[in-house]
Amino acid sequence: MLLLEQSLVTAVLKEDRKAQIALYNLCFPLLIGMVRRFHSNEEDQVTLVNNAFMKILKHLPTFDDKYFESWIRKIIKNEIIDDFRRNKKYKAAFVFVDNYLVEEAVGPEIDDTFSKEYLQELLYNLSAPSRAVFNLHVIEGYAHKEIGTMLGISEQTSKWHVKIARKKLRELLTKENAYENR
Amino acid sequence: MKTDRELDSLFKSTFNEFSHEIPSEVFMDDLDSRLSKSKSKRTLGYWRWYLSGLVIIISIVGWSSWNIMEARTTKEPVHTNLLKEKKEIKIQAVEDEVNEITKKGNDKVYPSLSNKKVSDNVVKLIENNKNKQNERAIDKVLSGEINLLPVEPRYNNLDSQLTFTTYIIEELNLANSDTLKKDSIQLSKLLETISSTSRKQPVEKKWKFSMSLLNGVSHIYSRTGTPTIEDAQQLAFTSSYTQEDLKDFVNHRKSIESAITSWDMSIRMEAKHGKLVISSGLDLIRWGERISFGDTLGIEQLNTYSYLNIPLNIGLNYSFHKWQLQPYIGVSLGMSINNAMGDYVIFNDPSADYMVSNYRANKFSGVLQSGCLIEYLSTSGYKVMLNPTIRTSISNIVEDGLIKTAYSSFGLQLGVGYQW
Numbered sequence: 001m002l003l004l005e006q007s008l009v010t011a012v013l014k015e016d017r018k019a020q021i022a023l024y025n026l027c028f029p030l031l032i033g034m035v036r037r038f039h040s041n042e043e044d045q046v047t048l049v050n051n052a053f054m055k056i057l058k059h060l061p062t063f064d065d066k067y068f069e070s071w072i073r074k075i076i077k078n079e080i081i082d083d084f085r086r087n088k089k090y091k092a093a094f095v096f097v098d099n100y101l102v103e104e105a106v107g108p109e110i111d112d113t114f115s116k117e118y119l120q121e122l123l124y125n126l127s128a129p130s131r132a133v134f135n136l137h138v139i140e141g142y143a144h145k146e147i148g149t150m151l152g153i154s155e156q157t158s159k160w161h162v163k164i165a166r167k168k169l170r171e172l173l174t175k176e177n178a179y180e181n182r
Numbered sequence: 183m184k185t186d187r188e189l190d191s192l193f194k195s196t197f198n199e200f201s202h203e204i205p206s207e208v209f210m211d212d213l214d215s216r217l218s219k220s221k222s223k224r225t226l227g228y229w230r231w232y233l234s235g236l237v238i239i240i241s242i243v244g245w246s247s248w249n250i251m252e253a254r255t256t257k258e259p260v261h262t263n264l265l266k267e268k269k270e271i272k273i274q275a276v277e278d279e280v281n282e283i284t285k286k287g288n289d290k291v292y293p294s295l296s297n298k299k300v301s302d303n304v305v306k307l308i309e310n311n312k313n314k315q316n317e318r319a320i321d322k323v324l325s326g327e328i329n330l331l332p333v334e335p336r337y338n339n340l341d342s343q344l345t346f347t348t349y350i351i352e353e354l355n356l357a358n359s360d361t362l363k364k365d366s367i368q369l370s371k372l373l374e375t376i377s378s379t380s381r382k383q384p385v386e387k388k389w390k391f392s393m394s395l396l397n398g399v400s401h402i403y404s405r406t407g408t409p410t411i412e413d414a415q416q417l418a419f420t421s422s423y424t425q426e427d428l429k430d431f432v433n434h435r436k437s438i439e440s441a442i443t444s445w446d447m448s449i450r451m452e453a454k455h456g457k458l459v460i461s462s463g464l465d466l467i468r469w470g471e472r473i474s475f476g477d478t479l480g481i482e483q484l485n486t487y488s489y490l491n492i493p494l495n496i497g498l499n500y501s502f503h504k505w506q507l508q509p510y511i512g513v514s515l516g517m518s519i520n521n522a523m524g525d526y527v528i529f530n531d532p533s534a535d536y537m538v539s540n541y542r543a544n545k546f547s548g549v550l551q552s553g554c555l556i557e558y559l560s561t562s563g564y565k566v567m568l569n570p571t572i573r574t575s576i577s578n579i580v581e582d583g584l585i586k587t588a589y590s591s592f593g594l595q596l597g598v599g600y601q602w
Contacts, residue, residue: 020217021210028209029200037197046212049205054216116196123193138190139197166186169193 002026002069013061024053030069031076037135038080040124048083052076077140081150084132114173122172126165133158134165234447237397241598245558245566390454394599395447396569400467400591402442444469446593448493452601459499459508465491465516467547489547491516497555508555514573516547548576563602569595 004026011019031049039045052075063071123131132151136142137158142150144158151158205213450463468488497510553571571593 015221017217021213024205024213028205029203032203032205032209033197033200042208046209049209050212050216053213054220057220114192114196116201119193119196134193139194141194166189170189173189 002030002072004068009060012057020057023056027053027056027072030072034073034076035080036120037123037139038128038132044083048076048079052079055079080132084151114176118176122169125172126168130161130165130168133161134169137162234397234445237395237598238596241566241596244564244598388455390601392452392454392565392599392601394450394452394565394567394597396450396567396595396597397447398569398593398595400444400446400571400573400593402589402591442469442589444591444593446595448595448597450597450599452599454499457498457500459495459497459510461495461497461510461512462493465489465493465514467491467549486520487518488520489516490519491547491549493551495551504559504561506555506557506559508557509553510555511552512550513576514547514549514551518545518547546577549573550576557599559601563600565599565601567595567597567599569593569597571595 008019008023008026012023028049031052032045035045035048039048052072055075056072059075123134126134129151133147136147136150137144144155144162147153147158148155445468447466448463450461452459452461466488468486470486491514493512493514495510495512497508497512500507551571551573553569556568556570557565558567559565572590573593574590
C-alpha cells in the first residue's frame with residue numbers, strides 16, 4: 001500500500017521540485033502499471049501517466065482522504081477512460097452486441113507459471129476495446145454495467161468483449177504450452 | 183487452467199501487485215517540461231492580478247490626488263493670484279500712465295479724479311456683474327465713497343477696465359479697515375469674472391482623441407441554453423442515474439452558471455467630434471465557470487474561456503464642467519484564444535463514478551454591448567473612468583452539441599486614460 005508522508009505533501013505544496021519528483025517516483029509504479037495494461041505505445045503511456053500526475057499535483061491541496069492509493073488509482077483510471085472516450089478510433093473499434101448470453105467456457109489444462117512480462121505481451125495481442133474491457137472487468141473488478149457506463153457501451157457489449165478476450169488469451173496460452181512441452 | 187475463473191485469477195494475481203520501477207528518461211523529460219510550464223503559467227497568472235490591482239490603485243490614487251490639488255487651488259484667494267499676475271503684466275504700464283498723470287499734476291487732471299466718476303462703459307460692466315455678494319462694494323465704488331484717487335477711469339477697453347478694478351482692489355486692501363477688506367474680496371470675485379470674459383477662447387479642435395486602459399469584472403444575470411434532462415443524461419454518460427438525479431444536475435447547473443463571472447481588460451481608443459464619439463480597441467474577456475456537483479454527481483471543476491475581441495462603439499458625449507457622460511452602443515467581435523476545461527476529480531461519491539469534461543468553447547465570439555462611460559477629465563488631459571456595461575452574446579460561449587451557453591451580463595470597469 002502506498003503511504004504518503006505529511007512532510008512530502010507539505011514540500012510538494014510549496015512547489016519544491018525535488019519533492020514533486022519524489023512524489024512522482026512514489027506514484028509511478030502504480031500509474032505505469034495500470035497504463036501499461038491498456039496501452040503498448042510508449043508515447044501514450046507518457047501522456048497518460050504525466051496527465052494523471054499533474055492532476056494529482058493540482059488536487060493535492062484538497063486531498064483529505066486517508067487512502068492515497070485508491071485516490072490515485074481512481075485518477076489514473078479516469079484518465080485512461082477519458083482518453084478512450086475522447087479518442088474516436090477506440091470507440092469505433094468496439095463491436096456492439098445487443099443480445100448476448102454468457103456461457104462459461106472450458107478449455108484444455110494449461111500450465112500457469114507465466115511471467116508478468118509475458119502476460120503483458122499477451123494482452124497486447126487483444127484489440128484495444130477488448131483489452132480495455134478485460135482489464136476493467138477481470139483485473140480492476142468492475143461489473144459489466146459499470147463498464148458500460150464508463151465506456152458508453154451496453155452491458156451486453158462489455159460481456160461479449162470479455163468473452164472474446166478470454167478466448168484469444170486461452171488460445172495463445174495453449175499455443176505457448178504446446179510449444180514448451182515439445 | 184480449465185475455467186474462465188482460473189484464467190481470470192491468473193491475470194488478476196499477476197497484475198494486482200505493482201513492482202518498484204524507476205521512470206525512464208522519456209517520462210522525466212516530459213514531466214520536467216510540464217512542471218516548468220505550469221509554474222510559468224501560474225507566475226503569469228499572478229502577474230495579471232498584480233497588474234489589475236496596480237491599475238485600480240493608480241486610478242484611485244490619481245483621482246484622489248487630482249481632487250486634492252483642485253481643492254488646494256480653490257482654497258487660495260483668487261484675487262491674490264490675479265493681482266500677482268496683473269501686477270507683473272499690467273501694473274507697470276498703468277503705473278506709468280498714472281505717473282504720467284501725476285507728473286502733469288495739474289489741476290486739469292485732479293478735478294476729474296476728485297470727481298470720482300467712472301466712465302459709462304465701466305459702470306455698465308460693473309453693474310452687469312453685480313450680485314448680492316458684491317453689491318455693497320460696487321455701490322461704494324459707483325457712489326464714490328471709496329477713494330479712487332490715483333485712477334483716471336477713462337479707459338474704455340476691457341484691459342483698462344480690468345486694471346481699473348485691480349486698482350480698486352489694491353486701494354481697498356491698502357485701506358486699514360476690515361469692512362473695506364471684505365469689500366476688496368467681493369471685488370476680486372468681480373475681477374475674476376471680468377478676467378475670464380477677457381481671455382481669448384482657444385480655437386476648439388474638431389477632433390479629440392484619447393487612449394485608455396480599463397480593467398474590471400462582469401457577472402452573468404441571465405443565460406440561455408441550460409441543458410435539458412436528455413442533455414444531462416448524455417452529459418453524465420450514464421443510464422444508471424435516476425430522473426431525480428438528472429433533475430438535480432440540471433438545477434445545479436442552472437444555479438451555478440448564473441454565478442459565472444468574467445475578468446475584463448480593455449485597451450480603448452476614442453475619437454470625439456463634437457458630441458459624437460467613436461471608440462474601438464481590444465477587449466480581453468476571460469470567463470470563469472466553477473462547476474461543483476458534489477451532491478449529485480461528485481464533480482468539481484473550473485472551466486475558463488478566454489476571448490480576444492475588437493469592439494466598435496458609437497456614443498454621444500455630454501460635458502458637465504470636468505465630468506463627461508458617454509452613453510454608447512456597440513458590437514464586439516473576436517476569437518477564442520484559450521479554453522481550459524477543468525479537471526474532474528471524484529472524491530466521495532462512489533455511485534458517481536465518472537464524468538467527461540468535454541465542453542468546447544466556441545471559436546467565434548460576438549457580443550452586443552451598451553453602457554455609459556463616466557469620465558473625470560483633468561485640465562492636463564488625464565482622465566479617470568468608470569464604465570458600467572451590459573453585454574448580450576450573439577454567439578454561444580460553449581458549443582459542443584450538448585451544452586450551448588449564451589449569456590447577458592452586467593460589468594463594471596475602472597480605468598485611466600489620456601486625451602489630446
